[in-house]
Amino acid sequence: xxxxxxxxxxxxxxxxxxxxxxxxxxxxxxxxxxxxxxxxxxxxxxxxxxxxxxxxxxxxxxxxxxxxxxxxxxxxxxxxxxxxxxxxxxxxxxxxxxxxxxxxxxxxxxxxxxxxxxxxxxxxxxxxxxxxxxxxxxxxxxxxxxxxxx
Amino acid sequence: xxxxxxxxxxxxxxxxxxxxxxxxxxxxxxxxxxxxxxxxxxxxxxxxxxxxxxxxxxxxxxxxxxxxxxxxxxxxxxxxxxxxxxxxxxxxxxxxxxxxxxxxxxxxxxxxxxxxxxxxxxxxxxxxxxxxxxxxxxxxxxxxxxxxxx
Numbered sequence: 001x002x003x004x005x006x007x008x009x010x011x012x013x014x015x016x017x018x019x020x021x022x023x024x025x026x027x028x029x030x031x032x033x034x035x036x037x038x039x040x041x042x043x044x045x046x047x048x049x050x051x052x053x054x055x056x057x058x059x060x061x062x063x064x065x066x067x068x069x070x071x072x073x074x075x076x077x078x079x080x081x082x083x084x085x086x087x088x089x090x091x092x093x094x095x096x097x098x099x100x101x102x103x104x105x106x107x108x109x110x111x112x113x114x115x116x117x118x119x120x121x122x123x124x125x126x127x128x129x130x131x132x133x134x135x136x137x138x139x140x141x142x143x144x145x146x147x148x149x150x
Numbered sequence: 151x152x153x154x155x156x157x158x159x160x161x162x163x164x165x166x167x168x169x170x171x172x173x174x175x176x177x178x179x180x181x182x183x184x185x186x187x188x189x190x191x192x193x194x195x196x197x198x199x200x201x202x203x204x205x206x207x208x209x210x211x212x213x214x215x216x217x218x219x220x221x222x223x224x225x226x227x228x229x230x231x232x233x234x235x236x237x238x239x240x241x242x243x244x245x246x247x248x249x250x251x252x253x254x255x256x257x258x259x260x261x262x263x264x265x266x267x268x269x270x271x272x273x274x275x276x277x278x279x280x281x282x283x284x285x286x287x288x289x290x291x292x293x294x295x296x297x298x299x300x
Contacts, residue, residue: 002153003154005154007188007192008183008189009189010192011188012185031186032158032182033178033181035158035161035178039155039156039157039158039160042157042158042160043154
């Protein structure tokens with residue numbers, strides 16, 4: 001959820017529920033030119049990548065990656081993911097994005113292996129679908145946090 | 151310069167000079183739907199506003215606002231700017247954006263007074279022009295910083 005996505009739909013407030021906000025942000029993303037949708041993917045960090053190693057992830061990314069088991073990789077797994085992330089980025093020009101909360105370590109590694117073989121159009125579409133899943137889960141979390149504070 | 155703008159043009163690297171990068175980012179902004187261009191404006195802080203008072207501006211904004219003399223407002227000036235910022239935001243649904251480096255305190259206050267009378271379409275267009283001026287000056291700074299470190 002880049003600041004621009006949220007800022008672009010904010011004039012439509014108040015939203016009648018999370019789903020409406022989610023749909024507005026999804027529509028905004030879909031209306032972006034191709035380079036903008038690629039840009040959305042580029043605003044996401046590599047899974048188990050540089051930002052994870054240097055502890056520069058957002059709190060949300062850190063928690064999501066940890067839950068997927070990416071905090072406990074063997075050296076071999078870390079090296080496989082690194083190498084696949086690099087191949088993926090070199091081929092498509094944007095990072096591999098997957099909803100870590102819906103996948104465990106093994107599913108993520110097999111997803112990377114499979115998806116790196118796709119064409120760019122398929123991966124742009126798939127990556128954006130994953131972004132939307134991540135977005136919906138984070139929006140739901142925000143609402144739960146809010147309700148627990150009421 | 152929201153991260154999404156930079157991320158969206160990064161596949162066009164290498165850029166043959168600042169102007170080319172500036173034009174690519176400008177084109178990306180112009181290609182956004184209206185809500186996206188409004189979103190770009192909403193990613194900018196109010197001049198001499200809440201973020202300045204609580205010291206939450208980016209280093210660039212802080213320096214730009216200070217150079218324009220916005221760090222040394224009289225109580226009366228601060229109150230006028232506050233009130234105009236609020237009227238502007240209430241009328242248009244986005245904040246007043248002006249290239250602070252090209253304007254001093256007095257020009258900014260008279261600009262606010264004049265521009266709050268415009269219609270929304272004019273202000274969206276004017277605000278985006280100011281965003282592009284800010285962007286170009288910041289890009290030039292980045293290049294100078296880089297060259298001074300070489």
